[in-house]
Amino acid sequence: MAGPYVLVVEDDEVIGTELAEALAAQGYEADWAATGGDALDRATGRAPDLILLDLGLPDVDGVTLCRRLRTVLRDTVIVVLTARTREFEVVVALDAGADDYLTKPFRLTELMARLRAHLRRRGAARAGERLLSSGRLTLDLAARRATYADTEIALRPKEFDLLARLVSSAGEVVTREDLIDQVWDVNWFGPTKTLDVHISALRRKLAQHGADPGNITTLRGRGYRYETG
Structure with a gap:
């Protein structure tokens, strides 16, 4: 049985593929989108359990994309990956519908712990x-x-x-x-x-x-x- 479906939205090919491979190694079903348009198409075609969303995308502002995703994905967990450290920028992302954020650079162990916690609570809430x-x-x-x-x-x-x-x-x-x-x-x-x-x-x-x-x-x-x- 496939694990939870995680969509990685990251314009950097090295980071995107490495994250997808790391998730797959942990038992997740992982997919990668390099642009906001591609991410929106994939997410609306099949709702992910969780989205890892980089804010620095080439075709659309990450906060704008987050807001669009939230309007069509009520239950999907959205975790923002950002190099922006100013508090008001984080608040804007959270207000746009993100559930959590992780500041780059981050440890893979930290990311995986966050994902497990979010998905565990999502399942408990549904039950x-x-x-x-x-x-x-x-x-x-x-x-x-x-x-x-x-x-x-x-x-x-x-x-x-x-x-x-x-x-x-x-x-x-x-x-x-x-x-x-x-x-x-x-x-x-x-x-x-x-x-x-x-x-x-x-x-x-x-x-x-x-x-x-x-x-x-x-x-x-x-x-x-x-x-x-």
Whole structure:
């Protein structure tokens, strides 16, 4: 049986083929696209389980492509590969629909750990059938849909996972370490600032739908708490 299908979108032939070969060696079904147009054709022809997306493409801006992919691929995990290190550029990519990012150069072991974590959580989410609620906020874990006062909130997968983890322990402190371990992976290699970026985006989206962003309380040096009142 073939493993999860991963599409590598990378204009550098050496990097693209090496990544595809490394993924195949780990049991994944890997494909490689050198342009944004080719990637969009392949992804719409057959939805990948995960996309590794380089932002520096020759025919289209990677953020624009990410946004297009997300409109047609609701459940596919998108991990951005980027040499851009400024925080606002990363935020733009996440807002465009990416689930995670990895800064070049990166270690192959780190990349594989990220992929396993994302795909494991994707499978667990599909198997889930529970509902979570707090006040006017409801999370349908099976459908991966968040609503506030019966209006759906468009959340990226990691934002949904974070909110679900916080709401499942509403009124209790969830440490930064627990959030990273449970929402990303116990073998997380990346910066913890990734968590802060996602929490900030989550608060903003809640506020846009009438929820109090202060419901997610920061406890400095400890973690976060979702307030029930």
